[in-house]
Amino acid sequence: MAEQQQYRLKIDVFSVDSLPMARLAEYMAELAVLLGECERVHFSHMEKGSAVLVSTIEPVAFPKVEERVSRVSRGDGPKDAMQAFKKIDNLLAKDGAVATLTGPTVGQVIEFPGRTRPKPVKYGPFREVGTLDGRIIRIGGRDETIPVWLKDGDVEYHCNVRGEEVARRLAPYYLNGVIRVHGSGKWVREESGAWNLEQFDINDFEVLDDSPMADVVGKLRAVEGGTWHESDDALSDILGLRRDDKGRH
Incomplete structure (x- = not known):
């Protein structure tokens, strides 16, 4: 039977004893979205020392999770995974922390800049x-x-x-x-x-002039010598003129 694989999210400023439960829940929720395959990804434990959230991946789901994490590390992951990355990084910035997510594959690392990212400028x-x-x-x-x-x-x-x-x-x-x-x-x-x-x-x-469009069309049809009254759909004709006018620019 294939072994379950693990991913570790290490947050530098917290320990197991100092990480508030409510904040832990926020990190875990976003990490679950980032990893994907929610039915087959499980929280395992927290390692002693620095706060390290360990997640286990069922063998059948590991290839998909591995590919998803690789894409996030390259910056071209699925929309929900990239949003989860940003939310984790925002949490880290608020906590004055940085973090890394490492997996079983050699060299597979996601760096979360957190407190070290450039400050936005006004x-x-x-x-x-x-x-x-x-x-x-x-x-x-x-x-x-x-x-x-x-x-x-x-x-x-x-x-x-x-x-x-x-x-x-x-x-x-x-x-x-x-x-x-x-x-x-x-x-x-x-x-x-x-x-x-x-x-x-x-x-x-x-x-x-904030008159309703129907009133504008009525006024056009009432213009003496005009041809708007001959059209069955004057509104479409007006919109067509606008499209033609834009096409000439």
């Missing part, structure tokens, strides 16, 4: 000219800079208007229609890589 702020679309959900203030809040779906933008002239023209559109504001935004690139708009200064705006 960039900015940067100024960039642009536009924002949305509905005004709040406007007003007593200072020279007048705050305006725009909402586009679930996203809210905090904007400012300098001077009363543009603010007065904006006021009638409070909770009334969709506008496009022009100006410059202050952007920050967060540690996660996402861009965050901290502030947007409005210098002008335009009112957008």
Whole structure:
């Protein structure tokens, strides 16, 4: 009968006595995902000394587990395995630890950088000219800079208007229609890589037509001398024009 093979996850800052049970459970859960073949991979024990989680692999599952671990070590493993690798590494970074996963095959090692990985960097702020679309959900203030809040779906933008002239023209559109504001935004690139708009200064705006598409099609069909009324599917015709226009660029 073939012997069961083992994988060892060694975490440098913990011992058997110092690793909290709740944290151990988190490491074990992600390690199970990384190894795969969950029905045939079993937690065996923890070795004395540094915290070493020992997992045993049933012989029938070992070739698949070995291939999966090899792919993770190369960085091209299955999506769930790579996500588990990242989650283990995030746990290690929070614990100020590093770890290695070794298997029975010579040279098969996965290094988890944990605390030694480069710290994410925050960039900015940067100024960039642009536009924002949305509905005004709040406007007003007593200072020279007048705050305006725009909402586009679930996203809210905090904007400012300098001077009363543009603010007065904006006021009638409070909770009334969709506008496009022009100006410059202050952007920050967060540690996660996402861009965050901290502030947007409005210098002008335009009112957008937020009529339902059916109303727009109806208006087109009503244009004297036009041919839209002859089409059975004017909406598809409009979308076709948009595709053709994009194809010319």
